[in-house]
Amino acid sequence: MKLVNYESQGKLQPGILIDEHVFDTKRLLTAIGEDAPAQLTNRQLLTQWQGKLAALEERVVKSARANPETAVGQISKLRLGPPIHDSSKVLCVGLNYRDHVAETGRKLPSAPDIFCKFNTSLIGATDDIACTSLTPNLDFEGELAVVIGKPCRNVKPEEALDYVAGLTVLNDTSARDLQLRGTQWTPGKAIDGSTPCGPALVTLNEISNPQELDIQTRVNGEVMQSSNTSYQIFSIADVVSFISSFLELSPGDIIATGTPEGIGSKRTPPFWLKAGDVVEVEISEVGRLLNVVR
Numbered sequence: 001m002k003l004v005n006y007e008s009q010g011k012l013q014p015g016i017l018i019d020e021h022v023f024d025t026k027r028l029l030t031a032i033g034e035d036a037p038a039q040l041t042n043r044q045l046l047t048q049w050q051g052k053l054a055a056l057e058e059r060v061v062k063s064a065r066a067n068p069e070t071a072v073g074q075i076s077k078l079r080l081g082p083p084i085h086d087s088s089k090v091l092c093v094g095l096n097y098r099d100h101v102a103e104t105g106r107k108l109p110s111a112p113d114i115f116c117k118f119n120t121s122l123i124g125a126t127d128d129i130a131c132t133s134l135t136p137n138l139d140f141e142g143e144l145a146v147v148i149g150k151p152c153r154n155v156k157p158e159e160a161l162d163y164v165a166g167l168t169v170l171n172d173t174s175a176r177d178l179q180l181r182g183t184q185w186t187p188g189k190a191i192d193g194s195t196p197c198g199p200a201l202v203t204l205n206e207i208s209n210p211q212e213l214d215i216q217t218r219v220n221g222e223v224m225q226s227s228n229t230s231y232q233i234f235s236i237a238d239v240v241s242f243i244s245s246f247l248e249l250s251p252g253d254i255i256a257t258g259t260p261e262g263i264g265s266k267r268t269p270p271f272w273l274k275a276g277d278v279v280e281v282e283i284s285e286v287g288r289l290l291n292v293v294r
């Protein structure tokens with residue numbers, strides 16, 4: 001199942017993407033005789049349907065295909081927000097691809113290196129990245145992000161994927177001057193409206209192997225990062241297990257799993273995003289972000 005958040009009358013509404021068309025989740029749930037609270041969000045849907053989304057999918061897809069006229073619209077015609085906009089946590093892993101660690105001149109980490117963003121950092125899959133007034137050193141970081149599906153504390157790596165609802169794409173744009181000015185990365189990583197995420201949360205049953213996904217970042221059509229999630233130092237399962245050892249992960253929590261080599265700041269000469277640049281991040285089987293820098 002592909003869960004999206006589409007904008008209607010200035011508000012984000014949960015939707016389900018079926019055959020390139022978005023259907024309103026509350027309407028679909030009502031049509032199949034299930035409860036649909038007026039304020040439903042994708043996070044609540046994950047909480048309420050934890051572990052049972054596949055069964056729900058079968059029923060809603062059948063209902064949507066029988067009533068195609070109830071679609072809200074074609075995905076390309078709608079403004080999307082991040083697929084989850086009300087997470088309790090947005091966590092990120094830094095330095096999680098060997099060649100990326102090498103390009104930064106750092107030592108390989110002995111454990112996942114975790115930092116945080118906020119819901120206010122996130123924007124949708126085609127929203128503008130409006131940060132250039134705050135920094136002349138804006139960089140891209142294409143990343144695979146994980147969305148948690150069930151409460152998760154102290155899980156072993158071999159059980160960790162059972163707690164993952166699905167995957168999405170995230171661009172961990174980073175203001176390098178602000179990130180590296182002190183010892184904490186937050187100012188450069190958590191600027192309001194800096195971080196495209198989406199277009200959909202793709203449930204894990206639709207992904208052949210999360211550790212075998214091609215990931216590419218392009219700026220104005222030029223390939224800047226091209227890698228595969230098989231090169232991660234800490235796998236998704238390792239990362240979820242590690243984080244769950246010190247806090248409880250909740251349905252809807254987002255974890256960005258790190259960026260591969262090719263970031264702008266480590267090029268010669270350094271490459272910085274400027275207003276008007278078009279940044280794409282694409283991950284096979286998961287989706288594509290396309291954002292203009294402002």
Ligand SMILES: O=C(O)C/C=C\CC(=O)C(=O)O
Nearest residue numbers: 093094095096104141174259
């Ligand atoms: O310049 C450095 O040493 C750090 C640059 C990139 C690391 C990073 O931001 C990451 O998320 O990984």
